[in-house]
Structure formats: C-alpha cells, structure tokens
Amino acid sequence: MNAQSPLLSVRDLKVWFDIKAKGAMPWTAPDKLKAVDGVDFDLMPGETLGIVGESGCGKSTLARAIMRMVPAEAGTVLWLGDDLLSLNKQGMRAHRKEMQMIFQDPLASLNPRMTIGQIVAEPLKTHYPSVSKSEVKARVREVLDRVGILPNMINRYPHEFSGGQCQRIGIARALILKPQLIICDEPVSALDVSIQAQVINLLMEIQEDMGLSLIFIAHDLSVVKHISTRVMVLYLGNVVEISEAEQLYRAPGHPYTQALISAVPIPDPKAYADKEVLILDADLPSPLNPPSGCVFRTRCPLAKPVCAEIKPPLTDRGNGQQVACHVI
Numbered sequence: 210m211n212a213q214s215p216l217l218s219v220r221d222l223k224v225w226f227d228i229k230a231k232g233a234m235p236w237t238a239p240d241k242l243k244a245v246d247g248v249d250f251d252l253m254p255g256e257t258l259g260i261v262g263e264s265g266c267g268k269s270t271l272a273r274a275i276m277r278m279v280p281a282e283a284g285t286v287l288w289l290g291d292d293l294l295s296l297n298k299q300g301m302r303a304h305r306k307e308m309q310m311i312f313q314d315p316l317a318s319l320n321p322r323m324t325i326g327q328i329v330a331e332p333l334k335t336h337y338p339s340v341s342k343s344e345v346k347a348r349v350r351e352v353l354d355r356v357g358i359l360p361n362m363i364n365r366y367p368h369e370f371s372g373g374q375c376q377r378i379g380i381a382r383a384l385i386l387k388p389q390l391i392i393c394d395e396p397v398s399a400l401d402v403s404i405q406a407q408v409i410n411l412l413m414e415i416q417e418d419m420g421l422s423l424i425f426i427a428h429d430l431s432v433v434k435h436i437s438t439r440v441m442v443l444y445l446g447n448v449v450e451i452s453e454a455e456q457l458y459r460a461p462g463h464p465y466t467q468a469l470i471s472a473v474p475i476p477d478p479k480a481y482a483d484k485e486v487l488i489l490d491a492d493l494p495s496p497l498n499p500p501s502g503c504v505f506r507t508r509c510p511l512a513k514p515v516c517a518e519i520k521p522p523l524t525d526r527g528n529g530q531q532v533a534c535h536v537i
C-alpha cells in the first residue's frame with residue numbers, strides 16, 4: 210500500500226446536464242442527463258490511472274469536470290488539499306498550471322494561425338508574463354526536443370505536421386508549465402496503430418522522467434493496459450471497478466469489466482478457439498433515464514432482484530481491486 214497522500218481525491222462527483230425534450234413547452238422543467246453520477250477515486254503521485262468504458266459513459270465529462278471546464282452538480286475534487294470546485298477564478302488559475310490536458314484530435318486542438326513555437330510558448334507567457342523572451346525560447350526548444358520535434362521546425366504551422374507530430378506538439382504545450390498531472394483524453398484514438406505506440410511510449414518516458422501523474426482515457430482496453438498503473442471502469446457515469454492494471458486484465462471483477470476484457474482481440478488466432486466472448490445483448494440505457502439500483506443490471510447476465518433495489522457500493526476485494534457488484 211502506498212503511504213503517500215493522494216495528489217487528487219474525487220468524491221461523489223456528479224455532472225448533470227439539463228436537457229429539454231424535443232417539443233417541450235418553455236415552462237416545463239428540463240430532464241437531467243446524468244453524465245457523471247457519484248464518482249469516487251484517488252490518484253497517487255506518479256501514478257497512471259487508465260479510464261475506460263463505452264462511448265457516452267462519461268469519461269470526457271469526468272475529465273472536464275476535474276479541470277472545471279464543465280460545472281459539477283455536486284461533489285469534491287481535492288487537489289493537494291484544496292477543493293477545486295469551491296475555488297474562485299483566481300484560486301483555480303493558480304492550480305491550472307499544475308494540471309494540463311491533451312485531447313483526441315491533435316490538429317484541431319492547435320491554433321492553425323499560430324506557429325508551433327507560439328503555440329507551445331503560450332501557456333508559459335500567460336502564466337508567467339515576466340519571463341524573458343530568451344528564456345521562453347529556450348524552454349520551447351527544450352520541450353520540443355523532449356517530445357522529438359526538431360527545434361528548427363519552430364516557425365512552422367500545425368497543418369505542416371502529421372497527426373502523431375501534432376500530438377507531440379500538444380504534449381510539449383502541456384509540459385512547458387512543468388505540471389504534476391496531465392489528463393490525456395483519448396490522445397491516440399485518432400492516430401494510426403504504429404503511431405499510437407510511439408505516442409504512448411513517449412508519454413510513459415516523460416511520466417517516468419518527470420514523476421508526473423497521468424489520467425489516460427481510452428475506449429480501447431488494450432491501449433490502457435500498457436500504460437496504466439490502475440484502471441477505472443466507467444458505466445453510465447458510475448465507477449463499476451477500479452483495479453491494479455495487471456489484476457484487472459488477469460481476473461476482472463465486475464461482470465461489465467469481464468465483458469470488456471473478453472472482447473479485447475488477442476494476438477494469437479489459435480487462442481480464439483478457446484476464448485469465451487461475453488456479448489452484452491441489450492442496448493446501453495440512456496443516461497436520461499438510468500436503471501434503478503445497479504446501472505448495469507439491465508445488461509448483466511448475473512443480475513438478481515437486489516440489483517434493481519440498491520446501488521452497490523464500490524468495495525475493496527483485496528489484491529488492489531475495488532468492485533461495485535452485489536453478486537460477484
């Protein structure tokens with residue numbers, strides 16, 4: 210067990226969006242779309258937490274709520290002891306430089322009218338306006354070099370780079386403020402498989418060199434396996450499992466994690482004959498009207514009556530595994 214204090218502690222975080230039904234009268238109250246509905250987790254210094262789950266389960270919304278890019282309905286986000294959700298703009302600004310984010314579409318996240326030198330320098334200039342021009346230039350060259358972009362490219366524009374290079378530039382922009390946490394929201398989903406591995410290896414090297422913590426969001430379980438210390442599985446805005454990565458892949462606890470793991474392709478085609486693939490038959494319910502009790506129960510092959518009545522709490526099962534399930 211790690212005796213250090215967490216860098217980040219998220220407790221009962223809820224992000225609900227107001228949605229007006231089509232054709233609803235102006236005076237009718239909006240429905241609540243529960244994108245994130247009571248998420249708890251800790252992130253330790255130097256740890257990489259993978260977050261996985263189907264499209265629409267709330268991964269990006271969770272990341273954006275931590276960064277205060279969307280407002281939370283309830284909960285706390287303790288960052289080095291301060292609750293980010295109760296800070297004013299100025300208080301939040303002081304912490305923003307400690308936590309950075311990189312996004313899925315590398316080209317779209319870079320301003321097309323700025324050179325890559327200007328893009329990478331911008332956060333440094335914004336947070337430290339008194340830093341000299343020569344110091345900014347030196348830092349920009351240093352971080353570009355660190356991510357494998359030649360410093361003589363500094364005056365080029367984003368469209369002159371490939372997707373993988375644009376993601377490296379995004380990483381350099383995140384690194385220039387020497388953050389303690391980088392939240393990576395599907396950073397490799399838009400890249401070719403061969404380039405994905407290069408970007409993941411780069412993130413792992415940087416993480417180790419700088420002692421950074423990473424939150425790494427992906428659809429693909431095989432992507433997070435390589436990079437994560439622990440993996441958190443989300444389903445309809447709820448955490449169903451948080452486990453040490455090795456444990457999660459070897460012996461997934463929650464029936465939903467078991468289904469996700471069973472669907473991961475394996476390199477040896479002969480092994481497919483013995484591989485049992487669990488198919489989730491019913492459709493993903495709407496977060497506008499989530500099932501009562503356990504949100505997974507409508508697709509769960511093991512569901513019992515209690516699952517419709519009581520939401521199962523996330524409980525420690527030993528071996529670094531926490532699972533929210535009445536049955537397992």
Ligand SMILES: Nc1ncnc2c1ncn2[C@@H]1O[C@H](COP(=O)(O)OP(=O)(O)OP(=O)(O)O)[C@@H](O)[C@H]1O
Nearest residue numbers: 226242244263264265266267268269270271428496
């Ligand atoms: N600004 C918004 N207004 C209304 N609903 C939203 C908003 N942002 C997200 N949602 C809804 O919240 C739910 C969670 O979305 P989110 O993008 O966080 O999921 P995700 O797991 O990141 O999905 P993906 O893997 O496709 O990116 C979805 O039902 C989505 O439609």
